[in-house]
Amino acid sequence: MTTLALRRDGPGTITAPGPRRRLLGLVAALLALLALLVLSVMIGSTSIAPSAVWDALFHPAADIDQFAIRDYRLPRTVVGLIVGVALGLSGALIQALTRNPLADPGILGVHAGASFAVTVAVGVLGVSDIQGYMWFAFAGALIVTLLVLALGSTRQGQSPVVMVLAGVSVGAVLGGAREALQLTNPAAFDAMRSWNAGSIVGRPLDLVWPILPFLAVALVLALAVSGSLNAMALGDDLAAAQGVRLARTRVLAIIALTLLAGGATALAGPIGFVGLMVPHVARWIVGPHQRWIFAYSILLAPSLLLASDILGRVVMRPGEIPVGIVTAFVGAPVLIVLVRRKKASGL
Amino acid sequence: MTTTPWVRRNKALSAALLSAALVLTGCGSDDKDTGSTAAPAATTRTITAGNGTVTIPADPQRVVALGNTSQPFIDIGGKPIGVTELSASELDPIPADQKATYEAATRLGADTAEIDLEKLAGLKPDLILVQVPDAEFEGIKKQLETIAPTVFWGLDTEWKAFADALAEAGNLTDSLSTQKVAFQGKVAKIKETYPQIIADTKFVAVDRWDNSDPGTFVITDFGCIEIAADDIGLNSPKAAAGADPLGWADLPFEQIAGLSKYDAILYPVDAAGQPKKAFATVTESNTWKALPTVTSGRALGVFCPGNNSYGPVLQYLDSLDTALASLAAKE
Known part of the structure; x- marks a missing residue:
């Protein structure tokens, strides 16, 4: 869910907790994530004894349960962790960049670009497996975001408002083109069913490693611009007065969020709500401090994704619900509650 | 639409x-x-x-x-x-x-x-x-x-x-009659040849569709296995009355291990006997290769070209006959 209404006011009026409480909260979030990582490996749609899980990780053998742990659950947990981190951080970046607490990574056309590219790959080029169309998704996300960046650049520099409008417009056009392609090729629509829903099942680690360098670069860029984004939250004039180079910050932030959201979408398909909701929650906890928001988002987003995935594995046994559907079910009511607390997460 | x-x-x-x-x-x-x-x-x-x-x-x-x-x-x-x-x-x-x-x-x-x-x-x-x-x-x-x-x-x-x-x-009832006679003869032959296997073996039919989610497979109870169950009497899992067919539920690969509770697995192969393209990811998995049913040679590839007319069904029955013969040889 995205909105075009950009806030022009300053930081929210919430009373932010002190550094000690923020740090304690961060440690709690880290512990929660660690617990969910363990649970994600332990819990599945089949019952495997904890001792088998332990042996699979630390005393590997050619045992059928150990294969299930090493080949399916562990990669799934790693993918959930990486995708969660990427979505959470990209959401925090886009919300800081647009000063819009309801922006998500899709607002700049990342999802639309990835989805369109995957549709072309599947429907026109006949690519049939995720190993093949993952790169189309990534390239589609990057190309479309660069296009939006170009469209959003005016003589006065990059305007968040124009960029968002460009992103929404390009997204709408590509969404229409994608649907047209899928209508004329029902087989392509069918083949993309699970990717469209957003899932982290069946992604081997071999699929993850090539994406990791891009995400690592994006992480460094995001942390590098976090201070500048903090100043920009006060308004462009005040930020410029503090020596912030607005155009450079925006371009670097867009590159970072595109790599993050593009990489996550390529791996798991378009997963909504995580990038929208988690930074919102982080801001609710720590107030308008970008570095803290980034740190909390990096920990809370994979927690939400992993918790949703675990839930999706057990509620419909022996089948499963794709994580993208569960995050939507979990995210929607929480988001509604949060957006009604207007002061809680203002930027 | x-x-x-x-x-x-x-x-x-x-x-x-x-x-x-x-x-x-x-x-x-x-x-x-x-x-x-x-x-x-x-x-x-x-x-x-x-x-x-x-x-x-x-x-x-x-x-x-x-x-x-x-x-x-x-x-x-x-x-x-x-x-x-x-x-x-x-x-x-x-x-x-x-x-x-x-x-x-x-x-x-x-x-x-x-x-x-x-x-x-x-x-x-x-x-x-x-x-x-x-x-x-x-x-x-x-x-x-x-x-x-x-x-x-x-x-x-x-x-x-x-x-x-x-x-x-x-x-075209005359030409259909010829096919029906062939079908009935084939069914009768299989039932007569493998009565013990049909009575005592717990089969499971697995598959993977072209549009299945990555990392998932299905236990199926419709298509050719339905014919094997209804006409020949193979004992294989079926959905409960009123429930969705089993084949509609994508199962994650970690549930491949659960197939070990069956005596024999029927999996889809092409006309050349190779695993169907969509199913190959299952047979290539470590879990599949480690299944006792597979290592003992009781995972049987069966060719099912179609289940909506007698010609393809007769081809399926020929393939099933061969599979059951290989199972009988292990008894």
């Missing part, structure tokens, strides 16, 4: 075209009738199908077979003048003479939702046979019935009843 742009695009045009077709075919009939001495009553009969009672020619000569009727109609000896296109996987396993019949027919669209009504009307069929989802048929019913008598069956029609009805509509 049942109406495609192609159909929509032609809606305005179709009325005019269909009227023209009716005039052409109607006029042709009148002229023929005028010069004929045969009694008109002898040239038609009625048939009851999913769209009610339909009056059709007694011996239809220009049949168009749409949707799931294309291959089964050819399989029972029909020579349609127009068909829905078959996919490569449907076309590959059919015999050469049937392939030639298919090639000789006019292809009217990749699926029923894309039927070229103008081309269909131009064929001047005297009978149209259709098996598609109900909602899809509703979208084209009026256009088809304007062109020629149309006989429709829903997808829930049992395959043997469907073959009977198709043969009756196409006046």
